[in-house]
Amino acid sequence: MRRRYTKPGRWLVSFPRISSLAPVFAALCCVAGMSVLCLADEDASIKNAKIVSDREIVIELTLPSTGETVGAADLSAYVNGQPAEAAILPADEKKEDRFLTYLVVSVDSSRSIGTSFLKKIKSEAKQIVRERGGREVVALYRFNDDIVLLSQFTGIKAALDSGIDSIAAHGSKTLLFNSIFDSIDRLQKEKGARKGIIVFTDGKDEGSNMSADDIISLARDAKIAVNFVTVKKSRSTESIARIAKASGGGVAYIDEEWDEQKYKMKLPDAGEDFYRIRLTGFKGADAQASIDLRVKQGTRRYRIVETVNTCPEPTAKKNTDDILRIIFIAAAALICVFLCGLCLYLNRRNKKSSAEIVSSPQIRQQLIEQPEETEAEKPARPLAWIAEKDGIEKGKKFVISGDELLLGQSEENGIVVRDVSVSPQHARIRFVKNRYMLFDLASEHGTFLNGRKLLRPKYLSDWDEITLGGFVFVFRCPDV
Helix, strand or coil, rough: CCCCEEEECCEEEEHHHHCHHHHHHHHHHHHHHCCCCCCCCCCEEEEEEEEEEEEEEEEEEEEEEECCCCCCHHEEEECCEEEEEEEECCHHHHHHHCCCCEEEEEEECCCHHHHHHHHHHHHHHHHHHHHHCCCCEEEEEEEEECEEEEEECCCCCHHHHHHHHHCCCCCECCCHHHHHHHHHHHCCCCCCCEEEEEECCCCEEECCCCHHHHHHHHHHHHHEEEEECCCCCCCHHHHHHHHHHHHHHCCCCCCHHHHHHHHCCCCCCEEEEEEEEEEEECCCCCCEEEEEEEEEEECCEEEEEEEEEEECCCCCHHHHHHHHHHCCCHHHHHHHHHHHHHHHHHHHHHHHHHHHHHHHHHHHHHHCCCCCCCCCCCCCCCCCEECCCCCCCCCCEEEECCCEEEEEECCCEECCCCCCCCCCCEEEEECCCCCCCCCCEECCCCCCCCCCCCCCCCCCCCEEEEEECCCCEEEEEECC
C-alpha cells in the first residue's frame, strides 16, 4: 500500500515503513471484509473504507476543521483509474461528537483585576475565540465573589463576543480555584476527545475552598490542560504557573510580546470535520480497489491515494463463527459462575460486620428502604444520606451510594423533585477529598444551604439543610 498526500506549501510525502506492512493489512482486511485505512497525513485521512459491491464503496473522511463546509461539488474521485461519482451521506452524529473540541474560557472580573487590564484581557479573549476552528465549541465563565456561566458550549462567535462584552469588574474576592474546578467538572460531562481550559486572571486566588494542589489533582485525573493569560511574572502568578505545568497547559503574559506568548499556551486542536462519502459509477471493485480522492476545502486542497483490499467470505466461515460463538458463551457462563461464587464468599466473610451496622435503628430503616445497599461491598466513603424534612413523605431517606447524587425534575436524576421551580438538573452532591460537597448546576431559582443561596460549591456537614424549590432535605453523615 502506498500513500501520497499533496497540499499547497508542502512536498510530496511517502511512507515506506507503513507501506511495507501492506501484506499484514491485506490479511486483516480479508478476515473483516473491509479495510481500515491509516492516515494519509495528520491533516487529512480516510479512517475507514468498505466495498459494498463491485460498483459502490463507502468511505469515512476526516479533515481539519476550518469552518469551511465540503460539498459533493468539492469532491472528485477515481476508483481503479475510473472516474467515480462522489455523494456525501447523512452524518452520524454519534461519531461526529468524537471530533468536536471543547474549550472553556473563564475571565476574572474581580475589582483587583483593574479596569485597564480587564479591558485588555477581554480584547484578547475575543481574539482567541475568533481564531478557533469551526469544529470547536466554547463555554464562557466569569468569576469574582461567585462563579457565573455566561454561555453554554456554542460555536456561535457573536454570542461569545456578547458574553465577553457584558463582563464588568466588581466583587471583593477572586474564586480562581473554585472556577477552575467548575470548568473541569463541566468538561468531564462532554464526550469529545479534545478538551481544554483558558483562564484570564491576575493570578491571585481569594476565598476559594480549594487549593492549587486540589486543582492539579483534578486536572490530572481528568486529563485536561489548564492554560492562563495573566500579567507579567510575579509571586502572585507562581501558583497558576505550577497548575499549568502540572496539568500540561501553559502561561501567556500579556505584558510581554503577545504573539510569541500565545504559542506558550497548549490549547487543544481545533477539531476535525467528519464526512461519509459514497463512491459509485465505476466497475471492478470486487477484490481490490485503488482510491484516488481529491478534496477542495475552501482555499485548501487535499489528495489522498489508498488501496482497499477485500475478499469474498469463505464458505467455511459460518461454521467457524458458530464455534467461536459457542466458545464465547461458555466463557461468559464460567465468568458468571465465578462472580456469583465471589459474591457469596464476600457475603459470608462480612456477615459479622454487617450485622453490627444493621443493629442501629436508623441504619436498619435505611437499608429496608434501600434494598440495593447489600452487605456484599461496603463503600470506602463515609455513610451518608439525605431525608425529607417536611411533606407527605417526611423522613424518607435517600442513600448516597455512589460518587455523586443528582437532584432535579428530570427522571435521570437520583432524586426526582417534582416542583415547577426546580430545574431538570438542579443540584449535585459529590464526594470530593473525603467529604461531600454540594453544587448548584446553574439552576434557574438557585439552591439554598441552611437558608442561604449557594454561590459556590460548599462542603456539607451533618444536619445541614438543602432547599430546592419548595422541598427541604436534611443531609446526614454522622462520621463527618
